[in-house]
Amino acid sequence: MSLKSEHTKELHDLALQNSRIRRTKSVIAYAVLGLFVFASVGPIIYIISPAFRESKSLFSYPPQWLPNSFYLGNFKFLLSETNYIRWGINTFIFATGVTVIALIIDTLAGYAFARMEFPGKKIIFGLVLATLMVPTAALLAPTYLLVRNLDDWTFGLIGLDTYGGLIIPMTVSPLGVFMMRQFIETLPKGLFEAARIDGASEWRIFTRIVLPLMKPAVVVLGIFVFMMQWANFLWPLVITTKDETRVLTVGIATLQGQFVTNWGVIAAATLMTLAPITLVFLFFQRWFVQASMAGALKQ
Amino acid sequence: MAEVIIRKLTKSFGDNTVVKSVSLKVEDGEFLVLLGPSGCGKSTILRLIAGLEDVTSGEILINGEIVNFVSPVKRNAAFVFQNYALYPHMTVRKNVAFPLETARLPKDEINKAIDEAARILELQQLLDRLPSQLSGGQRQRVALARAIVRKPVVFLMDEPLSNLDAQLRQQTRIELMELHQRLGVTTIYVTHDQIEAMTMGKRIAILKDGELQQVDTPSETYDKPANTFVARFMGAPPMNLIQGRIEAGVRQFTFNGDGILVTLNSSQMGLTDEVLSLQLNAAVCLGVRPEHVRISTDLSVEGVSGKVKFLEPTGADLFVTVSIGIQNVVVRCPPKTPMQIGSTVTIAFDMTHTHIFGADGWNLRRSN
Amino acid sequence: MDLVEQNLSDPDWQELTMSDEEFRRARSRYKLRALVPVVGFLGPFLFLWSVFLATPMVWSIWLSFNTGGLIDEAKFVGLENWSRMLSNDELVRSLKNTATYVVIAIFVVFSLALLIASLLNSNKRGQNFFKVALYFPLLVPPIMAGMIFFFLTHYDMGIINLVLQAMNQEKLNFLGDNPNALLTIVSLEVWRGLGFWVLFFLAGLQSIPADLIDAAKIDGAGSMRRFRKISIPTLRPLLLFAVIIALIFNFQLFDSVQVLTKGGPVLGTTSVVWFIYKRLFAFQDIGLAYATSVGLLLLVVVLTVVAYGFLGKKSENSN
Ligand SMILES: Nc1ncnc2c1ncn2[C@@H]1O[C@H](COP(=O)(O)OP(=O)(O)O)[C@@H](O)[C@H]1O
Numbered sequence: 001m002s003l004k005s006e007h008t009k010e011l012h013d014l015a016l017q018n019s020r021i022r023r024t025k026s027v028i029a030y031a032v033l034g035l036f037v038f039a040s041v042g043p044i045i046y047i048i049s050p051a052f053r054e055s056k057s058l059f060s061y062p063p064q065w066l067p068n069s070f071y072l073g074n075f076k077f078l079l080s081e082t083n084y085i086r087w088g089i090n091t092f093i094f095a096t097g098v099t100v101i102a103l104i105i106d107t108l109a110g111y112a113f114a115r116m117e118f119p120g121k122k123i124i125f126g127l128v129l130a131t132l133m134v135p136t137a138a139l140l141a142p143t144y145l146l147v148r149n150l151d152d153w154t155f156g157l158i159g160l161d162t163y164g165g166l167i168i169p170m171t172v173s174p175l176g177v178f179m180m181r182q183f184i185e186t187l188p189k190g191l192f193e194a195a196r197i198d199g200a201s202e203w204r205i206f207t208r209i210v211l212p213l214m215k216p217a218v219v220v221l222g223i224f225v226f227m228m229q230w231a232n233f234l235w236p237l238v239i240t241t242k243d244e245t246r247v248l249t250v251g252i253a254t255l256q257g258q259f260v261t262n263w264g265v266i267a268a269a270t271l272m273t274l275a276p277i278t279l280v281f282l283f284f285q286r287w288f289v290q291a292s293m294a295g296a297l298k299q
Numbered sequence: 300m301a302e303v304i305i306r307k308l309t310k311s312f313g314d315n316t317v318v319k320s321v322s323l324k325v326e327d328g329e330f331l332v333l334l335g336p337s338g339c340g341k342s343t344i345l346r347l348i349a350g351l352e353d354v355t356s357g358e359i360l361i362n363g364e365i366v367n368f369v370s371p372v373k374r375n376a377a378f379v380f381q382n383y384a385l386y387p388h389m390t391v392r393k394n395v396a397f398p399l400e401t402a403r404l405p406k407d408e409i410n411k412a413i414d415e416a417a418r419i420l421e422l423q424q425l426l427d428r429l430p431s432q433l434s435g436g437q438r439q440r441v442a443l444a445r446a447i448v449r450k451p452v453v454f455l456m457d458e459p460l461s462n463l464d465a466q467l468r469q470q471t472r473i474e475l476m477e478l479h480q481r482l483g484v485t486t487i488y489v490t491h492d493q494i495e496a497m498t499m500g501k502r503i504a505i506l507k508d509g510e511l512q513q514v515d516t517p518s519e520t521y522d523k524p525a526n527t528f529v530a531r532f533m534g535a536p537p538m539n540l541i542q543g544r545i546e547a548g549v550r551q552f553t554f555n556g557d558g559i560l561v562t563l564n565s566s567q568m569g570l571t572d573e574v575l576s577l578q579l580n581a582a583v584c585l586g587v588r589p590e591h592v593r594i595s596t597d598l599s600v601e602g603v604s605g606k607v608k609f610l611e612p613t614g615a616d617l618f619v620t621v622s623i624g625i626q627n628v629v630v631r632c633p634p635k636t637p638m639q640i641g642s643t644v645t646i647a648f649d650m651t652h653t654h655i656f657g658a659d660g661w662n663l664r665r666s667n
Numbered sequence: 668m669d670l671v672e673q674n675l676s677d678p679d680w681q682e683l684t685m686s687d688e689e690f691r692r693a694r695s696r697y698k699l700r701a702l703v704p705v706v707g708f709l710g711p712f713l714f715l716w717s718v719f720l721a722t723p724m725v726w727s728i729w730l731s732f733n734t735g736g737l738i739d740e741a742k743f744v745g746l747e748n749w750s751r752m753l754s755n756d757e758l759v760r761s762l763k764n765t766a767t768y769v770v771i772a773i774f775v776v777f778s779l780a781l782l783i784a785s786l787l788n789s790n791k792r793g794q795n796f797f798k799v800a801l802y803f804p805l806l807v808p809p810i811m812a813g814m815i816f817f818f819l820t821h822y823d824m825g826i827i828n829l830v831l832q833a834m835n836q837e838k839l840n841f842l843g844d845n846p847n848a849l850l851t852i853v854s855l856e857v858w859r860g861l862g863f864w865v866l867f868f869l870a871g872l873q874s875i876p877a878d879l880i881d882a883a884k885i886d887g888a889g890s891m892r893r894f895r896k897i898s899i900p901t902l903r904p905l906l907l908f909a910v911i912i913a914l915i916f917n918f919q920l921f922d923s924v925q926v927l928t929k930g931g932p933v934l935g936t937t938s939v940v941w942f943i944y945k946r947l948f949a950f951q952d953i954g955l956a957y958a959t960s961v962g963l964l965l966l967v968v969v970l971t972v973v974a975y976g977f978l979g980k981k982s983e984n985s986n
């Protein structure tokens with residue numbers, strides 16, 4: 001009897017010890033995670049304060065995380081003295097344009113590669129796949145030259161300082177086609193055959209059966225493309241020469257050149273640029289998170 | 300309504316020929332079952348008729364017109380898929396409406412057709428559900444509704460019951476046959492289940508490795524199997540096939556299969572001596588169903604004697620496996636027949652139901 | 668009624684009525700008609716792909732043997748660009764910088780991301796908050812991230828140096844010294860990319876079947892051992908994909924160089940793309956820009972193949 005209770009006590013101690021270890025472990029884990037969250041979000045919060053202060057009194061120690069005054073001069077300056085609004089509109093048109101066109105051509109081509117039979121399919125798909133890993137920066141020079149020369153051929157639709165020149169070359173992404181094809185291949189073949197029997201044309205199958213079923217994949221790809229172009233700097237930099245045709249990334253980079261010491265303006269510009277995308281992000285966060293997780297699950 | 304004819308239909312996937320010169324005529328309004336083990340090309344034939352696959356050679360006629368190069372919808376054949384292939388994002392109503400909306404029928408006509416199909420298949424309560432909210436049997440009825448709503452001239456059904464549990468399968472079998480009686484649409488029904496084929500088909504076409512073996516009424520395929528494949532495939536337990544040779548006896552031919560000696564009375568067996576003489580000394584098979592073997596514990600009865608090896612009571616019957624030398628013969632007995640494993644018995648074959656399959660495996664009865 | 672009987676009632680029903688020639692012609696017509704939608708579906712992408720991807724690729728190879736073309740006519744110069752490229756010290760320096768950047772960035776980001784992902788995977792509470800918070804920097808375009816880092820790392824007024832100063836430590840020259848400048852650029856990429864890879868690896872970890880881990884627990888494997896013996900092998904194919912993607916992405920280093928250092932100090936942060944950009948727009952040395960572009964293309968292809976061979980083989984061995 002006493003032996004048994006001793007044994008129980010031992011077990012109890014062991015369990016207690018175990019749970020203590022587990023608790024300590026999880027405290028450490030959350031401390032580490034918290035540190036990384038601070039490192040991730042801190043820098044962005046850090047620029048809120050200077051954006052609302054005059055540049056003269058900017059960076060002080062101890063750091064001021066919250067502005068004590070609400071100086072709006074930096075924002076006023078941006079809106080009145082620079083083309084900020086125009087850049088914003090351009091960025092929106094650029095990123096949205098690329099996203100919409102890429103989604104259209106990628107889903108269409110993905111469907112063709114996944115579900116249509118035609119001679120040379122394997123070769124064409126192989127060629128497209130071969131360009132999957134081509135870094136866009138490596139094609140910067142020839143593409144730039146191509147767009148410049150296309151100006152005459154396309155009656156000014158695609159050229160330097162045009163939306164066409166900005167958008168169209170960025171819409172070509174073998175990765176997008178590949179992703180869409182992979183997704184469509186996971187849909188049961190019977191659906192397509194049932195629809196054919198029911199008399200649906202390829203177009204009707206695509207719009208009525210495939211698109212509704214691949215909504216999640218389309219959203220994921222859309223976010224992916226949009227985020228890439230939203231952050232794109234190099235291509236808009238080389239393809240635009242006039243201030244009115246610039247996008248935000250390029251515009252703000254020129255601000256940096258002009259107002260090296262006017263940090264308040266730069267902080268304000270950065271903040272103003274991040275605000276809308278942050279709202280969109282917080283609203284659709286689940287989709288954003290899924291967009292980067294999808295890549296992993298596709299494997 | 301329509302008659303379906305296929306002529307020397309062949310289909311290859313690369314080097315692999317899966318349908319080999321199949322010819323078949325399905326009468327207007329007939330219910331034909333395409334039966335065979337899995338992988339024998341049943342689905343492929345059905346898909347060729349529907350227009351889902353491209354014919355390698357041969358012709359398909361629906362209503363007298365060659366439809367090889369006609370789009371699936373213009374063939375006016377409806378297809379019921381094994382896994383139903385319902386559109387998962389559409390309600391039952393939308394699913395059933397899809398073929399009609401595709402054909403751009405007016406709204407009220409579509410609604411009327413849906414109502415009628417829903418009434419026939421008792422789907423009224425389910426019209427606003429999604430396929431994921433339905434049971435297997437209900438999904439199956441939706442698939443049928445989507446098929447009948449177009450008023451097709453041919454129904455093509457690819458193992459429509461195989462995803463249902465046993466009880467539901469039996470009930471749905473009856474409903475399907477009622478539906479056929481009611482609509483009278485030519486139907487080609489694919490299954491690998493011989494019981495299903497026997498109970499449903501007016502005629503059964505039996506397929507093996509892409510080749511047609513026999514097209515007959517269920518009872519003919521059972522009673523007069525065209526070859527050893529059909530003999531084994533139809534019926535459970537299958538027909539006894541005893542390997543042996545035909546030898547010339549005193550006045551009649553005899554069958555000798557390792558200790559089983561049977562006198563062959565050619566007229567009783569529906570054969571002639573000429574036919575038998577052609578197979579003299581050839582390796583043939585004697586086929587007899589378990590119910591056509593008499594068994595007796597009385598050793599004075601004329602017949603072949605052997606030992607009881609297994610007993611398999613199934614409730615309705617008792618199947619007794621008798622070993623004679625190296626051969627085994629299964630015999631069907633009434634359920635409570637007293638039998639003892641190891642005891643010696645005498646068996647005798649009912650010669651009017653005994654078949655000889657020639658060296659090529661085909662039933663000798665077919666050549667006259 | 669069996670086959671034979673059916674024959675008798677209408678002996679000719681089995682006979683084909685189309686000649687082989689007719690059959691072939693009807694069939695090819697039918698198949699040709701089925702190609703019409705293919706053109707519609709594949710056409711738009713294939714057209715844009717040919718014009719804006721395939722053409723520039725092939726064209727850049729040709730142009731790498733030419734000079735001029737930006738303002739004047741292109742002129743064939745044979746291998747001149749290539750020999751100039753191979754002997755260009757700045758390019759060698761850029762390549763070295765880029766390679767250093769790529770290796771450190773991938774190593775650091777992947778290590779941290781794996782650590783965080785496995786912490787998140789075993790501490791489920793608040794997972795969503797952490798996911799969102801860590802993802803946040805990805806919203807910031809590299810250009811603007813560069814400006815934020817500019818604020819953080821400024822020698823006199825950057826917060827980090829101010830803190831160091833307050834703690835009576837020596838101030839760090841983040842952007843004005845080598846190799847500090849390159850490391851600052853690396854840390855920018857780590858900051859921006861971490862969240863993405865955390866989510867990526869977390870998805871991978873979550874796809875590991877729970878019973879595999881339970882079995883290991885029952886076998887008494889500690890968490891470190893479980894991570895090494897189960898998580899890493901399962902993640903290996905994912906890791907391969909990740910390395911290739913990160914390799915290609917990071918080899919295009921440009922934005923943060925442009926905003927933070929302009930290649931300085933003394934070529935300490937020039938990158939290959941920065942080099943190409945300079946030849947193209949500052950020095951009008953388009954021949955060299957093309958040769959370098961093609962070189963970069965080849966390099967990435969080779970690296971991908973190597974990464975594939977290396978990681979691919981390793982994952983085979985471990986199985
Ligand atoms: N699309 C295809 N490509 C290649 N082989 C196929 C294809 N479809 C079917 N087959 C082959 O054809 C044979 C017959 O298939 P199927 O008609 O589905 O058989 P069943 O329906 O009788 O089980 C099988 O061996 C199968 O592997």
Ligand SMILES: [Mg+2]
Pocket residue numbers: 338341342343457
């Ligand atoms: Mg099948």
